[in-house]
Amino acid sequence: MIDLVSRSAWGARAPRGAYGALTSTRGVKIHYTGGHVDPRVLDDHARCVSAVRGIQNGHMDGNGWIDIGYSMIACPHRKVFVGRGPGHLPAANGPGLNSAHYAVLGLVGNSGLVQPPNDMLLGILDAIDYLREHGGAGREIKGHRDGYSTDCPGDALYDWVRAGAPRPSAEPSTPPPPAPEEETMPxxxxxxxxxxxxxxxxxxxxxxxxxxxxxxxxxxxxxxxxxxxxxxxxxxxxxxxxxxxxxxxxxxxxxxxxxxxxxxxxxxxxxxxxxxxxxxxxxxxxxxxxxxxxxxxxxxxxxxxxxxxxxxxxxxxxxxxxxxxxxxxx
The missing domain is CATH 2.60.120 (Jelly Rolls)
Structure with a gap:
């Protein structure tokens, strides 16, 4: 059963306007942050909450979007944050591509935490099932780079997507040791x-x-x-x-x-x-x-x-x- 984190629970800002309606799609596109994710999120869910709020701030204040661009966000603790949610047009897939797929983010990046643990993969699958049940999502599971020029969702998540997004063991995974928190760029x-x-x-x-x-x-x-x-x-x-x-x-x-x-x-x-x-x-x-x-x-x-x-x-x-x-x- 999906472990949802409601918008009020993660402290979401109110959207600036009305979402476009989305009653059915071909499926979902999988995303990653594209930047540094603090590996300490693995042991501290409060850091996941803070990261999601930061993503929303970046999308609204940096990109000028009406809200966070993702439909759902999965963190390493198999919790799924409600972004725009089912039935609403996402903004993260790229111009002209948002009506075909929902957008689901796995909370990994291209430095720090880069390898999605099993509980995050299970959370992504929980989000997909939820969007199928409540938002008319189709059967496709694609990466953001499928149809859009980007490195997203990173090699680790994209390899998993290309393998058919298999369901991992429910046992907690042990990701490889993350890079030291001392930044590689001083x-x-x-x-x-x-x-x-x-x-x-x-x-x-x-x-x-x-x-x-x-x-x-x-x-x-x-x-x-x-x-x-x-x-x-x-x-x-x-x-x-x-x-x-x-x-x-x-x-x-x-x-x-x-x-x-x-x-x-x-x-x-x-x-x-x-x-x-x-x-x-x-x-x-x-x-x-x-x-x-x-x-x-x-x-x-x-x-x-x-x-x-x-x-x-x-x-x-x-x-x-x-x-x-x-x-x-x-």
Missing amino acids: EIVSLGLSAEVIVPPSKDYQPWWDLEWRDTAGWHPAGGQSIAPSRDVWADVVAHVALRGLVPGERVELGLTRHQPDGSLVDIAWPIGRLLSVHADVDGRVETGLGGHFKLDATARGRVTIRHTSTGPVTLETASAFKAILHPYA
Whole structure:
């Protein structure tokens, strides 16, 4: 029997508009996050809940969708989160592809937790059965990459899909040891001024750090400026960065992160619980924007963080960010 986690139970935000109706499909498309999934979710279901909320925030605030894009989400504890749910058009399959299949996410990524444990596979199958019973889902089980140019759902899940999505043993699986939580890409810079600034809650947009021109020697360490509100708040952050001097094709990670006042990482808040991964162009340059909506308190400061592995001289051409302290929360 399916172990559903209702939208109210995982703290879902209300959708911004009405879903399109979906009464029947050819089946389901299987997805993964495409980024880093903290292996600690295996032992802490609360981290699964936090990850799903982060995914919704990324889809609504980063992608501009009306809600989380998936129909259902399966975590490593054989629990199935209700996303858009049965009868509603998903948004995650790609333009023109959402009416043919529901979208089911397995909570694994391309780093950290990459191998779906048996209980996650069983949860995906539970979600499929549920969508067949309550949403008219057809018999097809496909990967997101079937018909759309993407690496999703990752090799591990896609191999399982191509094998016919067999039902594994109900015994808890023992996945291979995850990579150490020390990131393979060290934290190079936290953008901002040299000291954090305490700001009172406000409903008005306030500059966090406005514009900086920095060469490699001027980059700030992990103890740089944070958003440090004087009380618990929800905050919106939008930022823009440009780097040059990278190796063409080099991967760069950036996003919003939450840290303790001593600089230690709490979690990655955007996008969808992971850092955004981009690649340098043929001129060795990266320019991108990001934004997100996340919770800050007296023990969790917010930052913009960049990671890369280049050993040569890299210049941070521009860095701008603005925050809005939306409202206090209880």
